[in-house]
Amino acid sequence: MKKRNVITAIDVGTTKICTIIADISDDSGPRVVGVGISPSKGLHKGLVVNINEARESIRDSVRKAERTSNFKVESAYVGVTGRHVTSMNNRGVVSITRNDRVVRPDDLKRVLSAAQSIKTADDRRLLHVIPRGYAVDGQEGVKNPVGMHGFRLDVETHVITAAVTSIQNLVKCIRSLGMDIEDLVLEPLASSEAILTEDEKQVGVVMADIGGGTTDVAVFRDGSIYHTSILPVAGYQLTRDVAIGLGLPFEIAEEMKKKYGSVMPVYEGKSDDTPQPVVSKDGHGVSYQDLCDIIRARVEEIMKLILLEMPSSDYEALIPAGLVLTGGSSNLSGIAAMGRDILHIPVRVGTPSDLNGIADVLRDPAYATSVGLLLWGSKYEGKKQWKTGAFTGALTRLATQFRKLFQ
Ligand SMILES: Nc1ncnc2c1ncn2[C@@H]1O[C@H](COP(=O)(O)OP(=O)(O)OP(=O)(O)O)[C@@H](O)[C@H]1O
Ligand SMILES: [Mg+2]
Secondary structure (H helix, E strand, O other), X not given: OOHHHEEEEEEEOOOEEEEEEEEOOOOOOOEEEEEEEEEOOOEEOOEEOOHHHHHHHHHHHHHHHHHHHOOOOOEEEEEEOOOOOEEEEEEEEEEOOOOOOEOOHHHHHHHHHHHHOOOOOOOEEEEEEEEEEEEEOOEEEEOOOOOOEOOEEEEEEEEEEEEHHHHHHHHHHHHHOOOEEEEEEEHHHHHHHHHOOHHHHHHOEEEEEEOOOOEEEEEEXXXXXXXXXXXXXXXXXXXXXHHHHHOOOHHHHHHHHHHHOEOOOXXXXXXXXXXXXXXXXXXXXXXXXXXXXXXXXXXXXXXXXXXXXXXXXXXXXXXXXXXXXXXXXXXXXXXXXXXXXXXXXXXXXXXXXXXXEOOHHHOOHHHHHHHHHHHHHHHHOOOOOOOOOOOOOHHHHHHHHHHHHOO
């Protein structure tokens, strides 16, 4: 197997680091040859807050994946998240001035370039500029305008920007371990790649990855990304609520939450239905009902926050396919039913599944971002968007978007 046929994804999460090495030489999709999962240190709400600790956690995860695969990781697709990420939709327009008025690939470059000419503050840079659709002479909904005739070409794009300093800390960790960054990918885009169907994206859907430190939200419409946002509340707050509410040490609260936590209404009525207290490994006992009440209140809040992030209050029209939950916290039993009850839209839990090789451990919602990064990488391999020392230059990114169009 040639080396260039192997790619690596590193998901630097708030609670775990997951490295996946996969062989992409086969057309049937990536075949996982190495996985390394390590607890994460030095991160808070998706951001590196202690470079040394974060670097050691990343090193540990990468080494594990290298050992199982027998490959050395030289570069990787890496996820980006955090409150510092912002997104907006923007338009670009150019005129087609050649005599034949035929739209050429060159015009796509120019119009995407026009859509990028937005003012960003010095401390922010473009992370992604994704074309959502084109219009030729005002005719909207064109997916690929090359070859069409017209005087005017418009593009609608989804633009994502991020804070330079936050990204630099992550990049520093990876590079100090001797690895290069193949591409930086916004985590909700990666998770969506792993769990949403093309139909859902076409009809309109919201994906929410409820992880440890952040809830990453992505809205898709007409087959393209429409809105992204990152909420700074997720599983960590659930555990903290349990710890404070029931007077438990954090680790015990985490154990209780994962082992017994549920968002289903516990019981109503008869005393012989009353659930027994639940007990942790080291003998802490708490009321099952109290545990679930606390968790349910916070999950309800998170679900409402997800809908508040919608770019339109008429969310039933915006997202007929409903809400797809993923991330480690979507393992809470009853979460989809609860979502349907309080939001009155379809809700399902998405688990990454379409992987070959040694991928069993990855069939858990907690690995949606990790698997999504890998799928993103296998799709866009060799089309590096990100350059050392700075964010991608507009032209590099344009070239990438341009190549994507012709895949
Ligand atoms: N069975 C379970 N029930 C409830 N919560 C769970 C369960 N399994 C995992 N979790 C929670 O999921 C969270 C971790 O999820 P995940 O691995 O997706 O986060 P992360 O990627 O490390 O963090 P982030 O993406 O927010 O930076 C933790 O808060 C953990 O307590
Ligand atoms: Mg995550």
